[in-house]
Amino acid sequence: MSTSVSPVSAPRATRLGALWNSAVGKKALMAVTGIVLFLFVLVHMIGNLQVFQGAEKINHYAELLRISLPFLWFTRIVLLVAVFVHALAGIELWMERQRARPVGYQDYRPVVSSTASRTMIWSGLLILGFVVYHLLDLTIGVVNPRFEHGQVFANIVASLSRAVGATIYVVAMVGLGFHLWHGLYSMFQSLGLSNRGISPTIQKFAIGFAVLLTLGFSAVPLAVILGFVG
Amino acid sequence: MRITLDIWRQKNPRDPGRFERFEVPNINEHMSFLEMLDVLNQQLVSEGKEPVAFDSDCREGICGMCGFLINGEAHGPLRNATVCQTHMRHFKDGDVLRLEPWRAAAFPVLRDLIVDRSALDRIIASGGYTSTRTGSAAEANQILVSKPYADKAMEAAACIGCGACVASCPNAAAALFTGAKIAHLAHLPQGQPERMARALSMTSQAHAEGFGHCTTIGECEAVCPAGIKLEVISMMNKDVIKATLGGRASEMQTLAALPPSAAMRFFESEPPKKEQ
Incomplete structure (x- = not known):
C-alpha cells in the first residue's frame, strides 16, 4: 500500500467551522446542544407535573411562560438551533458511519454495549418525530381533537384521554429515556470530561435522570388515560 | 476435540469473498488457536488446497499482528487477550466457529483473514x-x-x-x-x-x-x-x-x-x- 496521505479538508474559516469539520468537534457540539436540550426537558417535566395541582395552576403556569414575547421567542430560537445542530450532526455522523464499514459482519456480537447506546439514531429520530407531533398537538393544535388557545389543561385532557394520544406520548418518552440513558453518559466523554474514576458515577447519573424523566413525563398521559386527572 | 470452522476466504482485495467450511478433527485442547489453524493449513496443503491466510508473528500477545473475529467477537471470547493467546480449551468439542476478518473501509481485506492496517x-x-534533537544521550533523570x-x-x-x-x-x-x-x-x-x-x-x-x-x-x-x-x-x-x-x-x-x-x-x- 502507498504511504501517501490525503490532504485535509479546505482551510477552515472559523473555529466553530473547524469544530464542525472534525468528527470529534461534531460530537462536542452534539454534547453541548444535548446539555441545552436536557435542561429544557428537565424543566419541562417539572412544569408538567403541575397538571396534578389542577387546571388553574397549569393554565397559570402556561400564561407565565408567555409573559414576555421576546423571551419566549429567544428560548424557542435557542431550542430550534440546538435541535437543528444536534440532529444534523447526528445524521451526518451516522451517514459517515455507513461509509466507514461498507461491508458488514456476517456475525457481530456486542460484548458490553447497551441497546440504548447502539440505537441512538433511532431513538433520536423517534424524539424528533414526536416533537413535531407534540407541537401540532398542544402548541398549534391542529391534531388535537378540541384545541382552544390558552386552555392548556383542557387541551392536554382532550389529547391524552384518547388511547392513541396517550400511547404516542408514553412510547416517545420511553424513547427519550433510552436516548438520555446513553446520551447523558456519552456527553461527558465527548467533551473530554470523563475519566475512569468519575465514569461509573456519570453512568449512574445518566440512568437516574433517564428513568426520572421517563416516569415524570409518562405520569401525565397515564394519569389522564386512567382517569386520575381530567 | 473436533471443531467446525466457517472461515472467510477472499483471494485478493477485489474478490467478493465467501465463507468456506472446514472440519478439524483431533485437536489438542492445549493448542493455541493459531496452532489449530496451522494444523488445518497442514491438512489443506497435504490435500493440495490453498491454506488459509492469517497474520501472526510473536504468538505471545505483544506484537499486534494476529486478530480476527471468532463468532462475532474481536480476538475471540477471551478478554484482554489476542487470538494467539486464546487456547482451544476455551471452546467446546463440536463447536462451530465463524472466523471473519476485521471489517472497515480503512482496513481492506488483502487475503482471507489478513487486512491491511x-x-x-x-x-x-x-x-x-x-x-527530539539528537546529540549525545541526555542524562536519564534530566x-x-x-x-x-x-x-x-x-x-x-x-x-x-x-x-x-x-x-x-x-x-x-x-x-x-x-x-x-x-x-x-x-x-x-x-x-x-x-x-x-x-x-x-x-x-x-x-x-x-x-x-x-x-x-x-x-x-x-x-x-x-x-x-x-x-x-x-x-x-x-x-x-x-x-x-x-x-x-x-x-x-x-x-x-x-x-x-x-x-x-x-x-x-x-x-x-x-x-x-x-
Whole structure:
C-alpha cells in the first residue's frame, strides 16, 4: 500500500467551522446542544407535573411562560438551533458511519454495549418525530381533537384521554429515556470530561435522570388515560 | 476435540469473498488457536488446497499482528487477550466457529483473514512521536516524571495496534487507538510542546483514512487485548477541542493549510540559526 496521505479538508474559516469539520468537534457540539436540550426537558417535566395541582395552576403556569414575547421567542430560537445542530450532526455522523464499514459482519456480537447506546439514531429520530407531533398537538393544535388557545389543561385532557394520544406520548418518552440513558453518559466523554474514576458515577447519573424523566413525563398521559386527572 | 470452522476466504482485495467450511478433527485442547489453524493449513496443503491466510508473528500477545473475529467477537471470547493467546480449551468439542476478518473501509481485506492496517501506521506518522534533537544521550533523570503520570503513559503505550478496537466498533472508529497514542504522549513532559498539534493532526488523519467517529459504546475497551481504557478517548477529545477553540490563530491557519501528516512540521521547523 502507498504511504501517501490525503490532504485535509479546505482551510477552515472559523473555529466553530473547524469544530464542525472534525468528527470529534461534531460530537462536542452534539454534547453541548444535548446539555441545552436536557435542561429544557428537565424543566419541562417539572412544569408538567403541575397538571396534578389542577387546571388553574397549569393554565397559570402556561400564561407565565408567555409573559414576555421576546423571551419566549429567544428560548424557542435557542431550542430550534440546538435541535437543528444536534440532529444534523447526528445524521451526518451516522451517514459517515455507513461509509466507514461498507461491508458488514456476517456475525457481530456486542460484548458490553447497551441497546440504548447502539440505537441512538433511532431513538433520536423517534424524539424528533414526536416533537413535531407534540407541537401540532398542544402548541398549534391542529391534531388535537378540541384545541382552544390558552386552555392548556383542557387541551392536554382532550389529547391524552384518547388511547392513541396517550400511547404516542408514553412510547416517545420511553424513547427519550433510552436516548438520555446513553446520551447523558456519552456527553461527558465527548467533551473530554470523563475519566475512569468519575465514569461509573456519570453512568449512574445518566440512568437516574433517564428513568426520572421517563416516569415524570409518562405520569401525565397515564394519569389522564386512567382517569386520575381530567 | 473436533471443531467446525466457517472461515472467510477472499483471494485478493477485489474478490467478493465467501465463507468456506472446514472440519478439524483431533485437536489438542492445549493448542493455541493459531496452532489449530496451522494444523488445518497442514491438512489443506497435504490435500493440495490453498491454506488459509492469517497474520501472526510473536504468538505471545505483544506484537499486534494476529486478530480476527471468532463468532462475532474481536480476538475471540477471551478478554484482554489476542487470538494467539486464546487456547482451544476455551471452546467446546463440536463447536462451530465463524472466523471473519476485521471489517472497515480503512482496513481492506488483502487475503482471507489478513487486512491491511497501514492506515494505523499513517495515523502514527501524522503525529505519534516527539521531535527530539539528537546529540549525545541526555542524562536519564534530566526530566522527572511523577509515578502516576508515568503509569498512565505506560498504560496507554501498551497499545499494540492490532486494530481490534476498530473491528469491534459499530462505527469502525479508530478512537481507542488514536486516543491511546495521544494520551501516551500527553501524559509525559516530552509530549507537551507538540500536544495540541498532535491531537489535531492525528485525529484529522484518522478521519481522512475513513475511520468513523466515537459514540462511547465501549466495545473497543472490552475487546482490547492491551486493556486500554476508554478515558484515553476522553483525553483526546479534550485536546482536540482545546486545540480547535484555543489554539493561536496563526497556528490554526498553518495547521489547516498543511496535509495532516505534515501538520506537525510546523513545530519541527528549524529555529533561527545563531550568527557564527
